[in-house]
Amino acid sequence: MRYFRTLGATVLATATGLALIGTACTGAAVASPASLYAPSALVLAVGEGDSPETATIVRAVTLSCAPVPGGTHPSPESACAELAATGGDLGALTVLAGGRPCTREWAPVTVTGDGVWQGRRVSWSETYGNACELRARTAAVAALSF
Template structure:
């Protein structure tokens, strides 16, 4: 009887997209931990800091971005940012590149972007340092992920 209740709860949760929490029973009556979610986690913290090293930078802005099961967080455009990260395979480097027609001065006023957390179940840590805020905008201007 326990097997059928567990199977029924699993089918209901799968059909409705609900997370399962608790204990499942195998056919032998032994308990196993049930999955806590039907989705691989995708939750990140994105920061912008003044300086050249994430560990010592002064953080100017920080946002959270959760993409699974639904886009959310303090990021101003979570849906667009999640779509963009999904298209890039979760690789932040694919989202940064020099855009033509955006001249910048060569002043040294470094800023660092970071992305830290979990993307589709795997741990990610990324950072990139730019010579000044203009260079940062030139390399990330078209990216919803870095528009915070």
């Protein structure tokens, strides 16, 4: 009889311990992603000057591409589509648009893009001879008027 009382107490203690462990495990915070999409958000800036470090910022916009295009960019849908086509490579967006003549005036304009594309850090800058060249050689992502 004494054996059964000791065994009963052991079973009760074990059951109570397992119940407490189960409660602790279910009450713990489980890490879960905040979104189903990897972050894709950039800050694009246009500055007057020939260096990203010394250019005077004239205009800056935000561009968010996931889950839907948005931000303060003038055409986020086009810009996000262009970025998606290049896998987020801002440098690949520089094109030479034919048929648009520009003067050879030297008034340097620098465009920068910093942020995250599909969870990967990106940073880019490009300097153009003047604002006309900027508009002639950039896609919708960097074509920020000022």
